[in-house]
Amino acid sequence: MPIPSNQQSITSFARKKAKSLSAKIFVVGVLSTFLMGLGFGAYYYHGQLSQTLNVVSKSLAQPVAMGGDFLPTQIVKTLVTSGNFRNVWITLPDGSVHIEEHLSEERPDLSQIKGKKIYWFSRLPYVLVKRSISYHNEHVGDIFVGYKVPLKTIFTFAMAICIIFSIIAFYLYSRILKLAKNVAKPIREYSSELDASTDIETFLKADSYLSRFREITTFNNILLDYLHKSKESEAIARQSILEAQVAKVASRVRHDIIASLVIAESALERLKNDYNQIGILKSVFERISNTVDDIPKIGSLTEAEMNQALLGNTDTSTEPSDTFRSSHLIAFIYQMVGEVRLSKLCAEKEIKFDVVCSNDGFNSFCEVEPNKFKRDLLNLYKNATEAIQSHGTIQTRVSLVDDMLSIQIEDDGNGMDSETLEKIGRRGVSIGKNGGSGIGLASAIEDLERWGGTLKVSSKLNLGTTIKISLPTSEENYLFPTRLTFAPEMTIVVVDDDPLVHKLWKNKFENSEIAKNSIKVLHGRTIKAARKIISDLEKNDEDYILLIDNDLKHLEISGIDFVEKMKIESKSILVTSNGNSNLLYEKCSTINLPIIPKSIQEHIPVDVCI
Template sequence: MNNNKRKLANIIARFFIFSLIIVFIFTLLIGLYFNGFYEKDKLNESSQKIHNILMQLIAPSLKISDISEVKKLLYMSSSKNEQFIIRNQDKTIIMSDYGQKDLYNYIRNYNPLNCPSSNQLESIWPVKYLITCSPLLDPENPSRKLGELFSLKKKTSFSLSPLIIYIVAFLIVLFLILFSLLKKMLVKLFLNPVIILKQYLSNCPPNSVENISEKINTIPYELYEIKLTFDREYLKRVEAEKYKAIVDIIAGLCHDIRSPLACLELCISEAKTHLPNPIIEIQYEAIKNIRNIANNVLEKYRVDNQSNSINEIYIKYFLLSSIIETVVSQKRYEWRHSSVDLDLSINEDASSFWLESDPNEIKRVLSNLINNAYEALKQERGQIKISMTKMNNIISVCISDNGKGIHPQDLERILKGYSTKHLGKGLGVSTSKQFIERMGGGISISSTINVGTKMYLDFPISQNPTWFPEYLLIYSDSEIIVLDDDTSIHSFWKEKLKKYAVKVKSFFSEQELLNWHHNNKSENQIFIMDYQLGTEQANGLELLKIINPEKKGYLITSFAEDINLQNEISKLNSWLFPKKLLGSIKIHFNV
């Protein structure tokens, strides 16, 4: 086997050497070919320079018939391979070596009509010359011809330039390196697999040929199975794309209905305050249910999209009230078939509290604590109340239930991680407490046996994001520009600003606004723009970039908690306001 391996290695090596030699020769020939042009151009350039210099030096001497000076110049310029000869107007020949009769006779009989000429190849036996002829003119009278200057350059044999020598040396070194490297590679990649295959075939029993034949016959069936697998995968992907398109449409609808719902909820809430009526209460609850459904669909849509994101951003600004509403909406849907009454109340002063943390972790904490309250309920008609209030420099979230309660001796143990199944409390409380405390807040519990438990989550109030306005600042001469594709939003702003007697201009499309703004620019304009205007329109952020109103630009959106949107609005030095807080927006009016 070793002998066979050596033979194959030698065959590969010879083939490789032969291939490299062919490449080497071919490359060398190309280099030599271009070298000839290089040498020829260099010689022609040098000869032409000498020829031009002689013309300038000889013409004055020839004019005054100073033949000795002319001969001296010709002698100094001529060489073994190149001769310079002058023929004056009376065909007298002046040259450095009169022993060259062939050149003498050729120049004497040269047709003056062929002058000037450059590098004309002529055979003057037994040598071939490249002949250049130029007229010698009187320096003081250029129209007067004194004679002709001839340069006769022998057509020399081949010569190598330094560049070609360097190239050849480089090719030789490269050839040796490639030979040593590629020989090993070819043996490893080609020879060894062939030897292994040969060993395998040598070790096969005689009857294995039949088995191989049977396996070959099964190849078409296996290929068919592969095709079916690809077809099934393709159909799955098509169905997944259809499903995603439907989900996108549903999510868009849920987003769009939240704007009119916000207005409707605001109106009914005010009506409920002034006109207590059971029917109004039913309408208010129905609107909250619709909003819960929309929140659930949008939350599921966002979770699915985030699960496909590789670089998810965890720490960001978000509204704590928005997170609480989302979690409560999820729990209401989850427990819709139970008799649990889940009530949520958010104080208006606390609704605009921004938290910089991990929203997913906050959701987990709230979900665990609400689940604990649910598990502690012992009544068929249990009640869980969740409230969010602002007290001094603290935002307090209270989760209360009318369940079994906790024994006083167990309260400290629960906060330290103790778990009792029947109490519905345990490690979730302990880890939640640690997380809230890392944020600078705290968790406390008060409980009465057979009455219920109250869990308090306290968050320190920090400075709001720089892009969130605490109020809308307007002046008596302000002109309010509202851009939104929802009629109810325009009605809301007109009603909200009616008592301030300021100009309000409404637009429903970006093109309509841009056309108007082009001819009506003013420093008193305040822009209130919806972020999503429609599928075929630019969004409000892009329009703010075009108009660039800075602190007089307000972007209203349901996606105010999107970190990319927050960063973009910060760069513009404009304001970002959540659509869900529109009902509680404050207005400062200055005359």
């Protein structure tokens, strides 16, 4: 396994930390020592000068008071020639300069600097100190002295400090780095032994000097224990993965055959009026042929696993719990009608299923728990098929009545008398079924009442039964479009591995306004073909919409992964057999990717925005 780029060795980590620590020691040490030295030096130097000035001011008191200038002049010259003071002035009480002496010929003007503590002269800083001269408590004058700030001394002191702490910082850096290398050496050598070892039972050789390190020995034992347990679990994991893949293939084969036969039956019913349906039938048989090719993959399924796949109960550990959401119920109805029509319940009966849906009903949404609603629908359709002896009709009507979605399921089966009708809907009461529990209808009534709706049953003996469901409508769920609207001169890209799907879209677009508005329709069956089509359209800056299946056959990448990878969510719609899955809904909602369940593909309206 390659080492991630964001990782580093112990030596590199220690080098980085040593640099940081050395830099901190250098900066803090230099600053603190310099400031302390500067403060102490200023304090000491200023104290010595102040003491000298105090003595001088007392010595000048009598001469200045008597008006003499010989002795004051000698004292002032002595102060200047000593080198401690560069400029000295003695002033009288009226402020006039009585005596002055300077080390250089250039002299500053006392009148301009006497109010300052620091003044600049010849581009150098000077400190000005003033002392009062008093004789018998009478003020007789002042002495001003200016001394140069010792920049050379300060600079020399600072450089000495920098050199000292540079040596200290370098010493610490080298010691820390050496320590890190010594610590990393056994670990590096152990890693080399692991890399070169072919014996999983030992790794660490008994005569290796590394075995004297307790930490490495402990880690070696933990690693061996982990690898032993991994080997024990490997067989179980492989078997679990195999079983999950087999069940998935079995479920897909079942679903594809059912979906193909549903469309074939629909085409046969319309064959007498529309010879184009022959093309659909050919595509159906091609799809069934391709699906049959997958059957050898399920040869290892046990009977229990086959039953689990046929019931659609494949791995659901990752499926989110059923929660309330605004749902397009007509998609559930078409899905359940198609599955019941081709189930074993109708295998020995001639039952015609009709679904009549108004425009308002098709566009309506209701807030339900999707999985529970499909389960309730399945139970209601099962009851209807069981009520028909040999042949009959089950008709479903969907419409919008006073802001309530109305769903009526009517069958012309045996029906019930009034006495029997009063008993149904109670838990534990089953009519005409051996081993029935009566839970199905009771659960449906409870679920609908929890969703704010109702379920009513009416029936007449030997005439049939009608189930009337009423549910409050909710806001439209943007993830489930109820109409496909395209712009003129737009390109429609259909990507699906099923030739039947392409045939259905082709017929749908040819019978709509699509062909009249310069809208191109491009078809692809693989991700590779989809990627090329999309790349060409993007390169030519053409407007398009992608209709892509999620479960493309024999490919690891799904349709939703392709859309997300290409970053074309705003130009794509997922057309999938699992359009009503909670897991798929959660994934699509995070990236705002619309979904069209294949159960309504044939029924969704198509128009052009002009």
